[in-house]
Amino acid sequence: MTGSPTPPPGHFALRHPVIGPRPLARTRSFTRRGGRMPRTHQAAWDRWADRVVLEVPRPAGEGSTVVDPAYRLDPEEVFGRRAPLVVEVGSGSGDALVAGALQEPGRDFLAFEVWRPGIGHALAKMETATGGAALPNLRVVEADAAVSLRTMLEPGTVREVWTFFPDPWPKARHHKRRIVTPEFAATVADLLTPDGTWRLATDWDDYAVAMREVVGAEPRLRLVSTDRAPLRPVTRFERRGTEAGRTITDLAYALR
Ligand SMILES: C[S@@+](CC[C@H](N)C(=O)[O-])C[C@H]1O[C@@H](n2cnc3c(N)ncnc32)[C@H](O)[C@@H]1O
Incomplete structure (x- = not known):
């Protein structure tokens, strides 16, 4: 699938209040940790990346994390059906993504991750979980979610957005790198279906407070739950937080 290099007239990126016709810069929520993949993850990447x-x-x-703002992804074309779409932002090594896609075959899961070794690990988990097959309802985009999601998907089409354990950037001078910003909250509000949910989790109290402030200030979203997200498995980030004595906060927002 390719997108046209020139945005068609009237494409919403051109009319977008933030983007306009300018090229997009990536967000600062990540540093690109290169690193080699363990051999098993590289092998899984080699076997499955073409398909997934x-x-x-x-x-x-090629190496850029910024997707052409003129490009629109059509989930029906990608998944070959119309099904509720879950978008995971920062899927890491794929625990929630693979578990979700396995447990909910009636939903489609689209993950955004900029860390290729994490994607390789997710593909290895998928392969192990299925006994050597691809999951038909799982796809990954190797790209900056905060920027790409402003343009890549049709507004009002995502049933759930997951942002589990986003990089906490704990030092005060790094807080501006956190992915949960007013702009990102507006992007998510644009994407959700009327019955959609944005689920977030963090093990950093001050990030949880900041999330509530930032997302609470988005007039289209309201907090609907602080229960653990139903499909969220325990990942090493949760384990690490708990072992360090931190509290895990779950937040779920819906459109007003
Ligand atoms: C702390 S990890 C958590 C991973 C996973 N959600 C979990 O709970 O195990 C955060 C992940 O978000 C990814 N990330 C950070 N900023 C991103 C962005 N703008 N777009 C896509 N992925 C991003 C990082 O590469 C990292 O893998």
């Missing part, structure tokens, strides 16, 4: 990791146009070149 979507090819998207990148005006700044």
Whole structure:
């Protein structure tokens, strides 16, 4: 699948209040940790990336995490059906993604992750969980979610957005790198279906407070639950937080 390099007239990126016709810069929520993949993850990448990791146009070149703002992904074309769509932002090594796709075959799962070794690990988990097959309802985009989600999906089409254990950037001078910003909250509000939910989790109290402030200030969203997200498995980030004596906070928001 490729997108046209020139946005068609009237494409919403051109009319977007934040983006306008300018090229997009990536967000600062991540540093690109390269690193080699363990051999088993690389082997899983080699076997499955063609089928599971979507090819998207990148005006700044192959290694860029910024997707062409003119490109629109059609989930029906990608998954071959129309089903409730779950978008995971920062899927890491894929625990929630693979568990979710396995447990909910009636939903489609689209993950955004910028850390290729994490995607390789997710593919290895998928392969182990299925006994050597791809999950038909799981796809990954290797791209900056905060930027790509402003343009890549049709507004009002995502049933759930998951942002589990986003990088906490604990030092005060790094807080501006946190992915949960007013702009990102507006992006998620744009994407949710009327019955949609944005689920977040963190083990950092001050990030939980900041999430409640930032997302609470988005006039289209309201807090509907602080219960543990139903499909969220325990990942090493939760374990690490709990072992360090931190409290896990879950937040779920819906449209007003
Ligand atoms: C702390 S990890 C948590 C991973 C996973 N959600 C979990 O709970 O195990 C955060 C992940 O978000 C990814 N990430 C950070 N900023 C991102 C962005 N703008 N777009 C996509 N992924 C991002 C990082 O590469 C990292 O893998």
